[in-house]
Amino acid sequence: xxxxxVYLDHNAAAPLLPAVRAALSEALDAGLGNPSSVHWxxxxxxxxxxxxxxxxxxxxxxxxxxxxxTSGATxxxxxxxxxxxxxxxxLTSRVEHPSVMALARRRRESxxxxxxxxxxxxxxxxxxxxxxxxxxxxxxxxxxxNNELGVxxxxxxxxxxxxAWGARLHIDATQALGRVQVDVRAWGAATAAFSAxxxxxxxxxxxxxxRTGVPLEPLIIGHQEGGRRGGSENVLGMVGFGxxxxxxxxxxxxxxxxxQLRDRLWAGLRAAVPGCDRNGAAPPVVETGQTLNVSFxxxxxxxxxRALDVEGVCVATGAACASGTVEPSHVxxxxxxxxxxxxxxxxxxIRLSLGLETTPAEVERAVEVIALVVKRMRAQG
Ligand SMILES: Cc1ncc(COP(=O)(O)O)c(C=O)c1O
Numbered sequence: 238x239x240x241x242x243v244y245l246d247h248n249a250a251a252p253l254l255p256a257v258r259a260a261l262s263e264a265l266d267a268g269l270g271n272p273s274s275v276h277w278x279x280x281x282x283x284x285x286x287x288x289x290x291x292x293x294x295x296x297x298x299x300x301x302x303x304x305x306x307t308s309g310a311t312x313x314x315x316x317x318x319x320x321x322x323x324x325x326x327x328l329t330s331r332v333e334h335p336s337v338m339a340l341a342r343r344r345r346e347s348x349x350x351x352x353x354x355x356x357x358x359x360x361x362x363x364x365x366x367x368x369x370x371x372x373x374x375x376x377x378x379x380x381x382x383n384n385e386l387g388v389x390x391x392x393x394x395x396x397x398x399x400x401a402w403g404a405r406l407h408i409d410a411t412q413a414l415g416r417v418q419v420d421v422r423a424w425g426a427a428t429a430a431f432s433a434x435x436x437x438x439x440x441x442x443x444x445x446x447x448r449t450g451v452p453l454e455p456l457i458i459g460h461q462e463g464g465r466r467g468g469s470e471n472v473l474g475m476v477g478f479g480x481x482x483x484x485x486x487x488x489x490x491x492x493x494x495x496x497q498l499r500d501r502l503w504a505g506l507r508a509a510v511p512g513c514d515r516n517g518a519a520p521p522v523v524e525t526g527q528t529l530n531v532s533f534x535x536x537x538x539x540x541x542x543r544a545l546d547v548e549g550v551c552v553a554t555g556a557a558c559a560s561g562t563v564e565p566s567h568v569x570x571x572x573x574x575x576x577x578x579x580x581x582x583x584x585x586x587i588r589l590s591l592g593l594e595t596t597p598a599e600v601e602r603a604v605e606v607i608a609l610v611v612k613r614m615r616a617q618g
Pocket of ligand 1: 248249310311336383384409411412431434441
């Protein structure tokens with residue numbers, strides 16, 4: 238019989254919250270129409286969408302009219318880059334999510350200036366302090382909490398840089414929501430990206446926060462979302478995202494116990510597996526507390542991930558979207574101070590991410606299985 242599943246990939250997708258399931262089931266039963274229709278079924282759907290907008294706005298410190306629903310954070314990032322700063326010179330960092338790295342590459346290929354901020358030894362992007370010879374840029378795009386390491390960015394420094402340059406600041410806050418207090422206004426963000434799947438909502442739904450007064454050129458033209466994102470609304474996705482946001486505070490309240498479990502996982506692995514190194518985000522650095530990125534000497538990370546999967550332990554190598562590729566993580570490669578060791582560390586890394594639902598028994602089982610599988614792989618050479 239297959240052992241019970243140990244799910245340690247909450248940074249890719251958190252399990253659907255029971256409250257979200259209930260909200261979805263209620264919405265399914267309500268017979269919602271198209272929110273653009275003027276009849277009762279349409280207006281019911283409109284009301285559900287607007288309630289969800291309020292719930293998302295409340296969770297991030299925004300006004301409802303500042304929320305544009307999207308298909309996820311990938312689209313929200315793309316909408317911000319296109320909609321606020323098409324063709325502008327950009328400063329971003331070397332530790333962004335692949336969705337932003339791809340936007341930066343595309344922009345460079347189209348002949349625009351793209352400047353890169355490096356990371357500190359924990360993996361946090363460092364805002365360059367001085368206006369160097371290349372001069373300021375009009376658009377800054379930075380990650381708030383790293384998806385591979387959990388390390389938090391010093392957003393005040395990025396805000397100050399944007400203010401000094403008169404630039405607009407876009408924040409990819411996908412991994413911050415439900416892990417730390419999110420306040421887009423205090424962050425000084427012109428735009429910020431979010432994803433429902435990271436907070437127990439349905440995958441394939443997200444939002445872009447757009448500060449009042451910031452003009453936004455749509456990627457998809459249509460009257461929906463105030464003309465900022467065309468196409469009939471994903472009503473169920475929005476309802477689910479709203480319900481998940483209404484419970485973001487519960488997730489925050491559980492953060493300390495998730496951190497304890499994560500620390501227990503690291504302590505257990507260190508004791509049980511010789512030759513393991515923790516990558517980035519080590520204490521006392523500020524981080525979300527739910528991520529552990531570890532390299533095992535002489536073990537290939539993607540092979541380890543597949544072997545753990547067979548044993549019922551779900552983990553990731555690097556970002557979820559990069560899983561399945563054998564390229565070592567660009568985030569780990571950007572870490573300074575690991576020296577010549579960096580490529581080896583990046584190739585042998587796995588990411589373990591915990592959440593609200595993780596139990597002590599899961600952590601114990603994960604340590605046991607990882608120790609066993611690593612030993613077996615090393616013996617096989
Ligand atoms: C930091 C970050 N940005 C963007 C994304 C993309 O989100 P989505 O899957 O909703 O497109 C992710 C997903 O893992 C992420 O972690």
